[in-house]
């Protein structure tokens with residue numbers, strides 16, 4: 001074990017002991033373990049080496065190249081779970097590994113109708129494993145395009161953790177993301193909001209009256225995100241978690257008689 005820790009530490013792994021424990025407990029054979037240590041020491045993300053990531057207390061399968069669900073995104077799932085009523089219809093757009101939808105379903109006792117979609121075939125293959133376990137369906141294609149038309153106007157909760165890194169800032173990301181996650185999972189265009197604007201523009205068509213769109217964003221992008229939501233007819237609200245350093249914008253499609261008040265809520269952890 002100490003040999004592995006030394007090797008990982010030399011490769012720059014800050015939590016070398018914890019990582020060594022995870023590698024040892026996941027490897028099936030000594031040869032498997034040696035190969036995993038080599039891959040980690042070469043700079044692959046730990047989750048890609050293990051083949052899974054922990055998210056909301058679940059083990060989510062994550063294949064090579066697929067976006068690793070981030071701890072901060074657990075806040076988006078918590079906010080979504082608080083908004084989803086009984087037997088909610090949930091769509092996870094830009095689903096990556098499918099972690100968000102799978103975690104939302106796992107957090108509830110009642111039945112949820114889950115649909116997820118992504119443009120990247122590798123993500124879709126991976127999401128099928130995670131989302132099938134949650135009883136959901138996964139589709140491949142550009143944003144809403146592959147979803148069944150029957151979902152229009154019926155979606156209660158629309159999760160969309162879209163790529164939101166401005167193109168020029170991709171080069172500043174840690175190598176684990178920059179090199180080992182697909183560009184399409186990170187690049188949000190010139191100001192980082194290109195995909196988000198497309199999601200928001202069509203959201204009122206898919207949301208049920210009173211339904212909610214939830215996106216994660218950065219502090220820097222929050223005011224433009226709120227403006228975009230309001231411009232597309234959604235009532236915006238910002239939720240912040242200090243504990244997870246996460247910002248979520250929630251847009252509600254007005255229901256008949258809705259007063260349309262925007263707001264901010266902060267979860268101090």
Ligand SMILES: C[S@@+](CC[C@H](N)C(=O)[O-])C[C@H]1O[C@@H](n2cnc3c(N)ncnc32)[C@H](O)[C@@H]1O
Nearest residue numbers: 067069094095096118119120142143161163185
């Ligand atoms: C930041 S990752 C988030 C993945 C997952 N939601 C999560 O939080 O772990 C963004 C995802 O959006 C997908 N994506 C990017 N552009 C897309 C598009 N036009 N249509 C569908 N999916 C897209 C990428 O393939 C990637 O899986």
